[in-house]
Amino acid sequence: MGELDATVHARLASIVGDTNVLTAAAETEPYLVDWRGSFRGRARAVVRPGNTAEVAAVVRFCADVGTPVVPQGGNTGLCGGATPDATGDEIVLALGRMNRVRDIDPANATITVEAGMPLATVQEHAAAAGLYFPLSLASEGSCTIGGNLSTNAGGTAVLRFGNARDLTLGLEIVLADGRVWNGLRGLRKDNTGYDLKQLFIGAEGTLGIATAAVLKLFPVPRTQVTALVALASVNAAVALLGRLQSALSDRLTGFELVSGVALALSRKLDPALPAPMPGHAWYV
Known part of the structure; x- marks a missing residue:
């Protein structure tokens, strides 16, 4: 893993403060793995800027010294886009302090x-x-x-x-x-x-x-109505969507398709979930 030399650490600390440059394994661990635990990387440091000027200064410095930067928000993604790679050469730029x-x-x-x-x-x-x-x-x-x-x-x-x-x-x-x-x-x-x-x-x-x-x-919406509908096929769901859009126009806010397999898996993981209209292939 690429280590953060004293000069680089001092420069980053001068920008964001020493407590916002994380290098200890226990401190950086939450930033190095994705939400599912499917992607894991390494980083020279996790840097936590507090404002736009600090972000700009960190990025400018990293560009000057050739250090790659991985921006990270809440780290809730499921595709590894906010996870550093395995080289250990990157810096994770965590923006959680910028929350005003x-x-x-x-x-x-x-x-x-x-x-x-x-x-x-x-x-x-x-x-x-x-x-x-x-x-x-x-x-x-x-x-x-x-x-x-x-x-x-x-x-x-x-x-x-x-x-x-x-x-x-x-x-x-x-x-x-x-x-x-x-x-x-x-x-x-x-x-x-x-x-x-x-x-x-x-x-x-x-x-x-x-x-x-x-x-x-x-x-703020004045009223909201939510319905669960069981369907036999995806084609039936598409037909229902068309009918609802014709009847409701832009008042139709959401139309989420859920497979019976996904619903059964969810109930397997959490048996307390209700199972209205069981046995159907699709739900919206």
Whole structure:
């Protein structure tokens, strides 16, 4: 494993503080393995910046000395995208300290947050302002907005509100050489130039590191109805989706397909789960 020499450690510590440069095995372990334990890597250090200037300074320094950087949010991904490789030469840049609300604009229905804020916390701040942030997924208590944007997360409300890119008005990005691109605009009707933010959303940190975002908020839904339907085939599910969209238009928020095999496996892992309408091949 590549060790962090004293000079490099001192330089990183001068940027983020000594307590935010982790090198001990017990401290770095949670950052080196993915949520399922399927991917495991090594790193020279885990660096935890507290603001955009610190991210930029760390990235600039790593670029100068040729050290690869792996950005990491809540580390809830299942594909190894936030896990360092096995060489031990990389630095993990963990953004969890960057978890502040920079602005809430109820009149424009927007919220500006830093990339390390958990998704559930964004939802809570929106609710406190009497508004609604619709992105929702199973890991929302620990996944972060930066990770959501880097993967263009979908969640359960895509049919009505779209993916993460559809919920984003502006971004702040640290580029690979440490320069900061400030695209934190909350303008909704913006037809100027290239929409550069869309290049970074879904790029998984390969083009730059998101440090903040302006997100769209919506009125709180007045009512919500959830139904479970058992079906014989995927074709039947597609037909049902078409009928519901014709009847409900954009009021249809989610339509999740679950196989009978997946439901049976879930009940095997957790026997307390209810089993309404057992024995069917598909459910929505």
